[in-house]
Amino acid sequence: MDDRVQQAAVSLVEGRTLRCRGAWTMPDVAPVERALRRMTWPARSALVFEASGIEAFDTGGAVVLYRALMEARRQGCEVSIQGLRPDYAQLMSLVSSHWAAMVAEVAPRQNGSERFRASIRNRVAQGAGALEFLGESATALVRLVASPRRLRWRSCLNSLRLDGVHALPITGLLTFLIGVVIAYQGAEQLRKFGTNIFIVDLVGISLLREIAPLIAAILIAGRSGSAYAAQIGTMKVTEELDALQTFGLSPIELLVLPRVLALVVALPLLTAYADVLGVFGGMLIASNQLNVSFTAFLSRFEEAVALRHMLIGLGKAPFFAVIIALVGCYQGFQIRGGVDDVGRHTTISVVQSIFLVIIFDAICSILLNWWNL
Template sequence: MNRMSAAPAAIAQSSPQELALSGAWTARGIGAIASQLDALTAPAGQELVVDGARIEALDTAGAWVLQKLVHRLSGEGKTVRLRDLRPEFTRLLEAIEQQMADQEPPLASSSIAPASALERLGRNVVASLEQGFALLSFVGECALALGGCLAHPARFRWRPILYNIRSAGFDALPIVGLLSFLLGVVVAYQGANQLRQYGANIFVADLVGLSMLREFAPLITAIIVAGRSGSAYAAQIGTMAVTEEIDAMRTLGIAPLDLLVLPKVLALLVALPLLTVFADVLGVFGGMLMARAQLGVGFADFLDRFVKAVSVTAYLIGVGKAPVFAAIIAVVGCFQGFRTHGGADSVGRQTTRAVVQSIFLVIVADALFSVAFSALDL
């Protein structure tokens, strides 16, 4: 019989131990018997025979409904046996049964007891190690891409590099300058009371100069750039990953590292040291103003003592940290962007991780610099 002319699906319970199925058990034919299937019962502890000899058509929807019925009755303590099905229908039911079996483990796992604190700690450690290895792999890929560009300078994309220098460097001058100026004011203000007690007002130049040039200026600049530019890198690349633009670039033969990562890294390697120098100047200027207001140390006296107290080595140490901080910020931001998958929520999550990890690694690197410089007596 033609499937289009087959009767709708029907089910009859000729006896408590036997069900008779008939008609077209297809997506179109089973809608009318949904309530009848839900109300179907049979005596517990007895074999229930399901006669499928009169089933005229069966598709995946009908096979799924039939298997769900068999599973429900079996779960209620009944033994169910299918009889007189066509061979092709039997094979379809076996395929549906296999698919349902494959889906059972995830459903069953939801009933497992919550993981213990030790298990959660282990999972977090494994995830952190996996991300660490992935970051090292990403650093290696960036190094290889940079080596390829150095071997073939024509591969450098100067327009993106200049654009990133402007966005990460020039556009950040106001916020970096303001915060550095205020930090210089705070350092001089906090030291003024202590220095005044011992009549050592002039040594405010030592305090402001060494603290700003060696530590505060490069560190505060890196933190500002991590929150400002590092987050932008992660969000930009993450959005491109979600919208499959990166896959399209690979399809066109454009290397994403050459276009998206190297310009950002090279631009930040140039911009962050310059921003650090700018922060040095504004921080010292803020300290000069506060020294004059609180301690009566004039600008000429301050600068005279500043030149004697702060050596070129101290200045170069602060500026020398900036390229390392820049590499950390750019690489981590781009790395987290490439790890974005799913939807917009993943973009926000990876952007947050980029900022947090960048600042954390910058502070760790600064601490390691302090230990190394102390060991070298610098």
């Protein structure tokens, strides 16, 4: 604290005089504000604010002092200020003249229970909005099935190219490396027990049934789901969606359904592609680390890895695709602000897509285990 300026303070003397002293500035006035909130004002009596002891004064101090004046008047006190320097009084006059606008712009701070209730209301509203969007998409899909000519085939094929063909390099590389890692880590354990050939079971079942479809879905969620949210959100910010509705075009049919259908076709194909490259990576490690030749690997693969494992992995892919596409498009339609809002909802779309994909995969694993599949 500066030696020349005392800390802001306030004290009530004999119930009629409120002495104000020290520095009533933004950094120093917080203790005074807390003390004034706890103060019991004398009802229906004259109250004098003795302000000659104020040594420094700024807008923050003026707001606190004026708020105290208003609170005292609400309690029935006849309030007056004495000893305030002319320049400080001018600042007080400025604050009082703009007080209504200042109160309107500053929202009252909510307590914990109010924030909790507001959060619950927001979650319920978001859930209702998501269900409404899902219903609109389902209705549009029914109309599309009844009249296939309504489908925008060019948009669908373009999405298939962007989300399927262009995703082949990164999907293939990552699943190949995943197969290498699984086989390499498994080889260290299997070598100890002389069961080298069981590397085929480890790589084949884990990749085909769980890892390859899940990795492909996560990649597509980060790559395509985020792109859906950003593209639709940008169109909404630039009012292109409003223009489409003005021309009588449905944004669901034009923007959502082509992406959903394209991803439903692309993701199973990417999963099959990931299966092949992941198993090939495991074959390389099995040959180099465990002396399991390609011929022995493939022979054991045919015996040990049942067809149902591959079908289960491929069967999950269309559901993953629907989740990713709908979440990405929905978050794009939720964008209300500018560029910052586009980035925020794009991030939300990726997080929600991956979360829902993993939840769905876990539910499938539990159900398939119950059914002994």
